[in-house]
Amino acid sequence: MLRSVLAATLSAAVLFAPGLATAQDFPSRPVTLVIPFAAGGSTDLVGRLIAERMSQELGQPVVVENRGGAGGTLGTAAVAKATPDGYTMLMGTVSTHALNQALYKNLPYDPDKSFAPVSLLVVVPNVLVVNPEFPAKTVQELIDILKANPDKYSYASSGNGTPLHLSGELFNSMAGVDMQHIPYKGAGPALVDVLGNQVPIMFDNLPSSSDHIKSGKLRALGVTTKERAPSFPDVPAIAETIPGYETYTWNALFAPAGTPPEVVAKLNAAANNALKDPKVQARLADFSATVVGSTPEELGEHVKKEVAKWAPIVKATGAQMD
Structure with missing residues (x-):
């Protein structure tokens, strides 16, 4: 009898452990996608398109919130400090995760340590x-x-x-x-x-x-x-006309560091399924955005390569934000 009571108590403790409950029930309410730029730009267009389709995949609204300013650092820093439960995501770019490290001496977040990569979406x-x-x-x-x-x-x-x-x-x-x-x-x-x-x-x-x-x-x-x-x-x-000239941007989803892997996996699946939608692909093709899609690990490697690529280019231009 005592063993049964202990077993039941242990099972209940595991079942209602905060992290596990979050992962099992996720999402049970709307998810916020922070776009760290003003409405109307490329990142906003891609973000809203993906958010709408991800809402269908997740069974909960994915609500877009624009938090522009300081080259994307304000909105990005806000997501870095958000509760790591999957209910706050960031639409990251080459700017937020590669260029800003070279442009800002005092960046209010760490592009590597502050985030859990979810999926690389498009190159634009x-x-x-x-x-x-x-x-x-x-x-x-x-x-x-x-x-x-x-x-x-x-x-x-x-x-x-x-x-x-x-x-x-x-x-x-x-x-x-x-x-x-x-x-x-x-x-x-x-x-x-x-x-x-x-x-x-x-x-x-x-x-x-x-x-x-x-x-x-x-x-x-x-x-x-x-x-x-x-x-x-x-x-x-x-x-x-100018041989060797090249720039571009990309859009990717990130969650705050510490987000449970099971939650990241659900967000990744929803994002990649959204990218497979023919209507989404057609709209992205209209403005020459190349659909990518990736695993979280592939996005992490992508960011490291982008940092290595763009740091010397930023230095060569002499651009500095603070």
């Missing part, structure tokens, strides 16, 4: 665009105009320390020009001013500019990847 090209009223129609024409008018023109980006800021600084360095950088709190606000011709030039993620390029409201001069983007085959790569 950047694009150099101008307002249609700007006279340049090619990358070479832009370079010629900038050299003939030093310090006259500015370019917009989604914020200090973002891949788009780095794209502009790398362009300045490799082309021998000097555009002034105007940072915004996200690609959305920056696009508004470029569309209104308050700022004539912008480096943007291709997804958030694609509709404006198709409608003629923006003129695309070149994509930042080594090769042309499949969805815009007539837009040359900047590397065709």
